[in-house]
Amino acid sequence: MTPADRADGVGTAPPANVTRNPELTPRTRHQPKRKLADNESVLAKLFLLPTVIGIIGLVAFPFVLAILFSFSDVTTGNPSLDFVGLRQWRAILDSRVFWTALRNTIVFTVVSMALIVVIAHILATVLVKDFKGKWLVRFCVLLPWTTPVALAAVSWLWLLNSIFSPIDWVLRWFGLIETNLYYLGRPVLAMGSIIAVHVWRIVPVATVIIMAGHMAIPGEINDAAEIDGAGFWRKLREITIPLTLPISAVAVLFGAILTFADMTVVFILTRGGPTQATQVLSSWAFFKGIEGGDLAQGAAVALFLFPLLLAAAILILRAVRRSEVI
Amino acid sequence: MAHVVEVRGLKKHFEKGDIRAVDGVDIATREGEYLVLLGPSGCGKTTLLRMIAGLEEPTEGEILIGGNVVNGLPPRARGIAMVFQSYALYPHKTVLDNITFPLKTTIEDRAERREKAGWAADLLGIGGLLDRKPRHLSGGERQRVALARALVRDPSVFLLDEPLSNLDAKLRTSARDELKQFQERLGTTTIYVTHDQVEAMGLGDRIAVILNGKVRQIGPPREVYSHPADTFVATFIGSPPMNLIDRGDHLLGFRPENCLPIEAMGSNGDNLLEVDMQVHRIEYLSGDRHVYATISGLGPDDAHVITRIPATVDVAVAEDRTQRFAVHEKDLRFFDGDTGALTDSRPVRT
Numbered sequence: 001m002t003p004a005d006r007a008d009g010v011g012t013a014p015p016a017n018v019t020r021n022p023e024l025t026p027r028t029r030h031q032p033k034r035k036l037a038d039n040e041s042v043l044a045k046l047f048l049l050p051t052v053i054g055i056i057g058l059v060a061f062p063f064v065l066a067i068l069f070s071f072s073d074v075t076t077g078n079p080s081l082d083f084v085g086l087r088q089w090r091a092i093l094d095s096r097v098f099w100t101a102l103r104n105t106i107v108f109t110v111v112s113m114a115l116i117v118v119i120a121h122i123l124a125t126v127l128v129k130d131f132k133g134k135w136l137v138r139f140c141v142l143l144p145w146t147t148p149v150a151l152a153a154v155s156w157l158w159l160l161n162s163i164f165s166p167i168d169w170v171l172r173w174f175g176l177i178e179t180n181l182y183y184l185g186r187p188v189l190a191m192g193s194i195i196a197v198h199v200w201r202i203v204p205v206a207t208v209i210i211m212a213g214h215m216a217i218p219g220e221i222n223d224a225a226e227i228d229g230a231g232f233w234r235k236l237r238e239i240t241i242p243l244t245l246p247i248s249a250v251a252v253l254f255g256a257i258l259t260f261a262d263m264t265v266v267f268i269l270t271r272g273g274p275t276q277a278t279q280v281l282s283s284w285a286f287f288k289g290i291e292g293g294d295l296a297q298g299a300a301v302a303l304f305l306f307p308l309l310l311a312a313a314i315l316i317l318r319a320v321r322r323s324e325v326i
Numbered sequence: 327m328a329h330v331v332e333v334r335g336l337k338k339h340f341e342k343g344d345i346r347a348v349d350g351v352d353i354a355t356r357e358g359e360y361l362v363l364l365g366p367s368g369c370g371k372t373t374l375l376r377m378i379a380g381l382e383e384p385t386e387g388e389i390l391i392g393g394n395v396v397n398g399l400p401p402r403a404r405g406i407a408m409v410f411q412s413y414a415l416y417p418h419k420t421v422l423d424n425i426t427f428p429l430k431t432t433i434e435d436r437a438e439r440r441e442k443a444g445w446a447a448d449l450l451g452i453g454g455l456l457d458r459k460p461r462h463l464s465g466g467e468r469q470r471v472a473l474a475r476a477l478v479r480d481p482s483v484f485l486l487d488e489p490l491s492n493l494d495a496k497l498r499t500s501a502r503d504e505l506k507q508f509q510e511r512l513g514t515t516t517i518y519v520t521h522d523q524v525e526a527m528g529l530g531d532r533i534a535v536i537l538n539g540k541v542r543q544i545g546p547p548r549e550v551y552s553h554p555a556d557t558f559v560a561t562f563i564g565s566p567p568m569n570l571i572d573r574g575d576h577l578l579g580f581r582p583e584n585c586l587p588i589e590a591m592g593s594n595g596d597n598l599l600e601v602d603m604q605v606h607r608i609e610y611l612s613g614d615r616h617v618y619a620t621i622s623g624l625g626p627d628d629a630h631v632i633t634r635i636p637a638t639v640d641v642a643v644a645e646d647r648t649q650r651f652a653v654h655e656k657d658l659r660f661f662d663g664d665t666g667a668l669t670d671s672r673p674v675r676t
Contacts, residue, residue: 228428229402
């Protein structure tokens with residue numbers, strides 16, 4: 001039977017007579033029926049549809065709306081769209097808070113990503129080894145990820161409380177400090193606290209991603225390096241790090257985008273304070289646009305993130321492609 | 327520099343699944359010898375090799391290299407080099423960097439390392455590939471790079487773990503020949519692991535046949551082939567394997583090429599075991615004829631046997647006919663019915 005015959009026999013002459021004439025030869029009875037599930041071009045569209053709707057409704061539409069807003073004077077009190085050109089953008093760039101927030105965002109992202117990658121690599125190195133109690137360590141590593149944000153927030157607010165902080169209490173007990181540190185009340189300590197909590201939140205995901213990279217290195221390559229006389233550090237420098245570089249870059253890209261656009265930790269711990277010392281672009285956009293009601297300026301601040309994220313994504317993906325090894 | 331490798335009472339017991347991968351092995355190589363560890367997959371031969379390399383710690387027993395106990399020493403302190411089944415080349419490094427990698431701990435000077443790597447590469451005919459990355463090499467070239475990387479350290483022992491199994495059949499034959507010549511030139515003690523009996527027969531000065539973590543027989547290829555220590559060795563080595571005929575308390579064995587039509591046995595009619603065989607099928611394989619037949623009368627049941635008639639014998643054999651074949655009595659082997667071990671000759675009727 002040629003494919004043409006088969007295609008003809010599919011939709012037009014349904015296998016109705018097959019069921020009516022069970023004595024027909026097996027060949028006819030097993031004639032393949034083409035159903036919806038066999039039509040790949042229809043299936044592909046069908047399966048893609050929910051995603052496409054989701055992206056259009058939740059990403060593309062708000063994005064276009066934000067662009068429109070940023071060139072208008074819309075506020076929650078006056079929702080009519082009046083085009084005002086670059087006025088909102090100029091207002092933002094003239095604001096000192098903007099530059100503080102931009103600097104804070106970059107510090108926040110760079111420092112926490114560096115810490116996350118290093119910590120995740122260390123944890124991944126530990127977790128790919130076989131040892132007793134491994135399940136417990138793995139459980140503890142993944143725990144922050146599974147903790148609901150609200151619960152984590154309450155715990156951290158208490159841990160960093162200016163009067164009742166258990167951390168201060170322990171440090172005092174060891175005689176390391178005289179008075180409480182007021183973690184969230186001093187600019188540098190507040191930023192440090194924000195970074196610490198964010199790192200705590202993201203490390204589990206990063207560890208899982210980087211662990212996959214560690215496990216993807218063939219066992220024989222590690223054996224060969226050992227035979228060739230490489231100790232732990234040389235193996236790390238010359239084998240493990242170069243071979244996990246592509247996946248680390250993916251983890252960094254993911255983490256950087258998450259961090260850059262994240263305002264959860266700032267919102268919960270400091271609300272941008274003290275005196276804007278922990279204000280990041282996303283939290284500022286939220287305070288301005290949603291809490292302050294100035295939708296136009298909020299949109300402009302939020303949009304400011306977009307080219308930065310795009311540039312970061314392109315740079316990192318390019319680096320990955322160049323260092324592609326296997 | 328060639329060293330002797332010796333293992334004494336070596337055992338490896340994996341807790342997971344309660345597996346005795348290596349179960350009491352005593353082997354000693356001779357200086358500059360090519361020793362092949364041969365066995366089916368999962369017999370423990372690779373674990374044995376990895377213990378010699380220092381990649382696994384034995385549960386029990388001693389490993390000696392050059393007369394020194396090396397238990398507990400890391401691989402780099404054992405003076406060995408290993409070639410892996412996958413070659414385990416560093417994918418992000420060029421061929422040159424792959425070959426110089428083992429030298430970094432021993433040779434400080436960069437130019438000197440380069441020179442040494444160049445020497446090894448030229449020896450293996452890969453001098454023109456030094457700037458390439460492994461993924462741009464063919465299977466055979468990768469294997470040479472792996473060999474060069476092993477060679478460059480002047481090891482006292484080479485450990486090779488199925489280095490030919492990733493090559494296609496045609497390349498494998500020429501690579502086997504090169505490997506043998508190469509080792510003869512260097513004179514380095516080599517331990518070679520394989521599951522391929524043809525490789526083992528072709529390469530080894532001696533073959534150690536391993537099953538279930540135990541050495542079943544160790545000896546030169548010829549001896550292992552003609553005087554197998556038990557029925558496992560008899561059937562594992564040789565293609566087609568040795569014919570075994572169950573005779574109650576013992577088994578009678580003979581190699582396929584030793585059983586020929588009576589006309590081909592020449593004038594020397596003495597000491598022949600003559601049998602009538604019902605021929606079922608004849609296969610022509612590169613000139614030889616493989617005859618599938620049934621023998622009745624030698625044991626309680628009919629026995630299926632395969633004989634191989636070399637191309638030089640042109641006696642006519644026809645399918646579906648009974649024909650008289652014969653085996654020299656000196657080519658008959660006898661195995662114990664219970665243990666399968668080689669035993670003394672016994673009288674055979676006829």
